Amino acid sequence: MGRGYALRASQTDQGLVILPEQPLKSVPRETNEITRKRLIMTAKVPLPDRLPRTKDAPTALDGLLVVDFTRVVAGPACTQTLADFGAEVIKIENPDGGDDTRAYEHAEIGGESAAYLSLNRNKHGIALDLTVPEAREVARELIARADVVVENFSATIMEKFGLDYPSVVSSNPRLVYCSISAYGRKGPFASRPGFDPITQAESGFMSLNGFPDGPAVRTGPPIVDIATGMSACNAILMALFARERLGRGQHVEVALFDIAMSMTGFYGMAYLINGTNPGRFGNSPNGSPTVGVYEASDGPLYMACANDRLYRRLVTEVLERPDLLTDPQFANRKARTANKEKLRAIIAGIFASDQLENWMAKMKKANVPVGYLRTVEQGFNAPEARERQRLSRIPHPTAGSVPNIETPLNMGLTPTVDPVAAPLLGQHTKEILHRTLGYDDHRIAALANAGAFGKMRKAEQEAT
Numbered sequence: 336m337g338r339g340y341a342l343r344a345s346q347t348d349q350g351l352v353i354l355p356e357q358p359l360k361s362v363p364r365e366t367n368e369i370t371r372k373r374l375i376m377t378a379k380v381p382l383p384d385r386l387p388r389t390k391d392a393p394t395a396l397d398g399l400l401v402v403d404f405t406r407v408v409a410g411p412a413c414t415q416t417l418a419d420f421g422a423e424v425i426k427i428e429n430p431d432g433g434d435d436t437r438a439y440e441h442a443e444i445g446g447e448s449a450a451y452l453s454l455n456r457n458k459h460g461i462a463l464d465l466t467v468p469e470a471r472e473v474a475r476e477l478i479a480r481a482d483v484v485v486e487n488f489s490a491t492i493m494e495k496f497g498l499d500y501p502s503v504v505s506s507n508p509r510l511v512y513c514s515i516s517a518y519g520r521k522g523p524f525a526s527r528p529g530f531d532p533i534t535q536a537e538s539g540f541m542s543l544n545g546f547p548d549g550p551a552v553r554t555g556p557p558i559v560d561i562a563t564g565m566s567a568c569n570a571i572l573m574a575l576f577a578r579e580r581l582g583r584g585q586h587v588e589v590a591l592f593d594i595a596m597s598m599t600g601f602y603g604m605a606y607l608i609n610g611t612n613p614g615r616f617g618n619s620p621n622g623s624p625t626v627g628v629y630e631a632s633d634g635p636l637y638m639a640c641a642n643d644r645l646y647r648r649l650v651t652e653v654l655e656r657p658d659l660l661t662d663p664q665f666a667n668r669k670a671r672t673a674n675k676e677k678l679r680a681i682i683a684g685i686f687a688s689d690q691l692e693n694w695m696a697k698m699k700k701a702n703v704p705v706g707y708l709r710t711v712e713q714g715f716n717a718p719e720a721r722e723r724q725r726l727s728r729i730p731h732p733t734a735g736s737v738p739n740i741e742t743p744l745n746m747g748l749t750p751t752v753d754p755v756a757a758p759l760l761g762q763h764t765k766e767i768l769h770r771t772l773g774y775d776d777h778r779i780a781a782l783a784n785a786g787a788f789g790k791m792r793k794a795e796q797e798a799t
Contacts, residue, residue, distance in 0.1 A: 517530070540599055
């Protein structure tokens with residue numbers, strides 16, 4: 336017999352909150368463990384089946400064929416958006432392990448990693464060993480039929496395989512060919528390898544993140560990769576639009592370093608104007624005392640009162656301190672900045688005097704911008720996520736079903752396709768060769784024997 340504790344969960348506007356542990360009555364230890372596991376599992380996000388799209392609704396990119404040589408984050412993020420809106424995306428992977436993200440360690444379900452599943456929805460997978468001449472010929476035939484090619488290999492790899500833009504454009508002048516790299520495809524830095532955090536560090540972007548008394552900090556999610564993927568998608572769509580007018584495609588380049596530098600935004604522009612190197616400000620831009628994290632007596636909130644109108648509402652309707660408006664030290668934004676530490680201490684003391692939900696109610700009533708400072712668990716269980724149907728589950732061939740985070744893009748006339756989970760390695764190889772290239776079984780068998788689909792596929796073919 337043993338004494339245990341049970342976790343209690345409560346659903347609030349803040350999301351799912353795990354309440355303090357409460358003692359269980361004396362029950363067998365194994366029963367406590369089962370109860371604990373069950374209660375912990377209930378803390379996960381409910382994942383409803385994904386609602387089907389409107390029947391017979393068109394898709395924005397129907398008929399667009401994309402040949403996708405990308406892996407890791409930026410490239411797959413780009414091509415996933417194209418796939419979400421109806422493009423046929425054929426993801427070409429090395430049969431020996433495939434996309435690097437398949438082995439990422441964050442979490443795994445059905446033999447696939449969270450990273451891979453999050454970036455490769457709605458794609459068709461084919462495994463090709465591009466070191467084999469027959470596999471390169473398959474790739475060239477796919478490119479000859481494609482509207483778009485996207486690649487993010489290291490410099491000279493596509494050229495070595497004869498799959499770079501100059502090598503393929505003659506067979507497909509309408510092709511839009513997008514290259515994603517760390518430092519561009521030309522110039523003295525083209526051969527340098529680089530990843531998201533490296534370009535965050537070298538562009539100056541990372542120097543803006545963190546607190547003034549601490550070191551520069553990279554963002555948690557790979558924000559430069561994600562922004563690069565979004566920008567590449569935009570560039571591809573613009574090139575396709577231009578193709579309709581000009582009658583031909585073009586080579587498009589997007590570099591992580593360029594994206595990271597552009598993301599310094601108005602801080603970078605301010606440096607160019609005044610020559611002052613910007614520093615780190617933590618959670619408050621320029622140390623603003625009315626923007627940032629404050630602690631109520633039982634939890635944190637994030638407030639953003641960035642102008643005089645919002646500040647007036649805050650101090651009069653929420654804090655009930657009109658003197659903070661009439662005092663010359665705080666009467667306007669410039670004065671508040673000059674006396675920011677004093678004002679921050681006053682506001683912090685007031686917030687600490689009452690509970691979070693009371694402050695949230697007052698601030699919402701006064702229409703003052705405020706939000707809960709949530710964990711991922713709380714954010715994914717929050718009412719905003721539920722009401723906007725951000726999460727669902729979709730079928731998967733080995734896991735049964737997998738979680739799905741919906742695309743943030745919503746289109747009324749041409750909604751996203753019904754989502755299909757990221758493909759298994761080489762899952763659609765035979766289907767693609769049959770349907771897209773018109774190969775028969777005899778030719779596919781010959782390719783397998785030549786090792787075009789990798790040593791494992793060749794061995795499987797010989798065994799049959």
